[in-house]
Amino acid sequence: MIKYLGLLAVCLLFNTSGTALLAQNAPVSLTPPSPPAPRINGPAVFGVRPGSPIIYNIPATGTRPINFAAENLPEELTVDAATGMITGTLNTAGEYAVILKASNKFGNAQKKFRIIVGSRIALTPPMGWSSWNAFGATITQEKIANTARAMVKSGLSQHGFTYINMDDGWQGKREGKYMALQGNEKFPNMGALVDTIHKLGLKAGIYSTPWETSYAKFAGGSAETASGEWKKIGNKFGAISFAKNDADQWAEWGIDYLKYDWPIDVLHTEEMSKALHSNKRDIVFSLSNSGKIADAEAYGKLAESWRTTGDIYDAWQDGDAFWHFSVSEIGFSQDKWATFAAPGHWNDLDMLVVGQLGWGPKVKPTRLTPDEQYSHITLWCMLSAPLILGCDLDKLDDFTIGLLTNDEVLDVNQDELGKQATRVGSNGAIDIFVKPLADGAYAIAAFNRGDAARSTNLNKAGFFGVSGRITKARDLWRQQDIDKFNANRTSITVPAHGVVLLKVWVGK
Known part of the structure; x- marks a missing residue:
């Protein structure tokens, strides 16, 4: 009998007849600790x-200090x-095959990495x-800076989390050399805030809308007069756009x-894209x-991502x-959008609702x-x-960090x-999703949408889309091969x- 620990702290017991027993479910982290080696x-x-300008911070786990290097890095770039911060500028289109390297007292690691200039x-x-x-x-400059520090302190930045984005609530008066929106009294020095984020190896994001007034009733990207004076009028496009100024x-x-909010129409998307x-x-x-699928092809030419739904x-x-x-x-409603996803163009399902959330001054644990x-x-x-x-990064628990x-x-x-x-x-209630991967393998996820535990095998679930015999399978949440x-x-x-997430390799 083979003992296999499944994704949700569920013990699955398999035998050669294919039967399985469900054991105790517990809210524990399934992700193994990162080893001391890089x-x-x-x-x-x-x-x-x-x-x-290139800003890329090599994300790496392992005991610090870690020494970073990059083999075949273009001479215009430094690491x-x-x-592990890679910086510099490449002026000519092309592709560069680089090998990223990391070493500490416990070992060495390397990874093939392509920089595509295009x-x-x-x-x-x-x-x-x-x-x-x-x-x-209720955001402030200090809250955003603290969150950037928490991103690093929590270790999330070592796993690829990069952007620290200010949503609605930062906007002040329209002034300065560009006649652009400046930070309000809660954001006295936007340039200094961005510098703080960059020095942590992270990237900075901001919010706006082509309307005169944002969702949270702050100044938007248009106005009725060339002076840009904001009069807090309703949700509509102003006579004059300040997209280029901003x-x-x-x-x-x-x-x-x-993040460009409300609504996703092609005309104003194209204007901001050009700006x-x-x-x-x-x-x-x-x-x-709430993007329209009829406009999805246009979104792909103008933007890097677009929301396919309302707010989560x-x-x-x-x-x-x-x-x-x-x-x-x-x-579970995204299949119709699948053909529009590709490198550089992504269907956005809104923010992750794990951890401590609140949509205001107080947060509480997710209801999921x-x-x-x-x-x-x-x-x-x-x-x-x-x-x-979307959670408060100062209040992460071990379970959420493992997720x-x-x-x-x-x-x-x-x-x-x-x-x-x-x-x-x-x-029945189990849906099987398949995702082809670049190395020729497949990610397979079995989701149970029902209110009770259910069992299946892949073929009984109408599994198709992967040709050949499965030669190897791995439980990705547990990071364990399945014999x-x-x-x-x-x-x-x-x-x-719940879900079971596998990576499978196929052969003849």
Whole structure:
């Protein structure tokens, strides 16, 4: 009899007949601790436009100090041996094959890494944090700076989380040399804040809207007069757009990411896209929210990501989310968008609702159960969605850190092939999703949408889309190989609202 510990702290007992027994479910972290020897994490590819400054901090776990190096790095770029920060500028389009290296007293690690200089950036889904789901409009400069420090202190930055994004609530008067929006009294020195974020090896994001007034009732990107005076009028487009003014200011501050809110129409998206591209600085352009699938092809030409739904809430199923959308309502409705996902262009399912959330001055634990949280993270990784955290990073517990730092799971999201998983089969309440990977393997996720534990094997679930015999299978949450896995005989028992995530290799 083979003992296999499943994803949700569930003990599965397999025998040769394919039967399985479900043991005690416990809210514990399934992610093994990072070993003391170095491991280089994050994507295997990085995109940059010609002439744009490169900021890439090599994400690596292991006991510090770690010495970093990069073999075959272009002479225009340098790597800081102590921090792993790669900086510089490449002016000519092309592709560079680099080997990233990390060493400490416990061992050495290396990873193949491609730098592609061309028209596309965000060649893998962005990973980071945004302020709205924790703080709402109560953000301040100090809260954002503290969050950046918490990103590093918690170790999340060592696993590829990079962006620290200011959502709605920073906007003040329109003035200065660009006649652009400046920070309000809560953000007295935006340039200094961005510098603080960059010095931590992270990137800075900001929020705006083409409307006169934002969701939280702050100044937007248009106005009725050339002076840009804001009169806090309703949700509409002003007569005069300041898209270029604001884009120039963001580039000077060093902004790396823009969340552009309400509504996602092609006309104003194209206007802001041109404004961002007019500066020699790569700024990830993220559209929010409720995109129209009829416009998806246009989004892909103008932006790096676009919201496919309304706002998410920390509820598992429909009817529990009030006027927002539940995790399952969003996550299991994405097949129609799959063809539009590709390196540099991502379907955005909104922020992750794990950890401590609040949408205002106070936060509380997510309402999702542990099983639902594993399903949530797995879905977003399988669907190649941006992984943008919404929780208070100063209040992370061990369970949440384990959810967010499993590098084998994150590798599914950051896979350079950039294929979005689709549903390939079902058996009752269990849905099977498959995602092809760049190394020729497949990620397979079995989700149980029902209210009781259920068992299946892959073939009984109508599994198809992977040709050949499975020669190896690995449980990604446990980071363990599964002995003698057989798609016909091995029974998978999935807890209610839970998931089993596998990586499989196939042969003839």
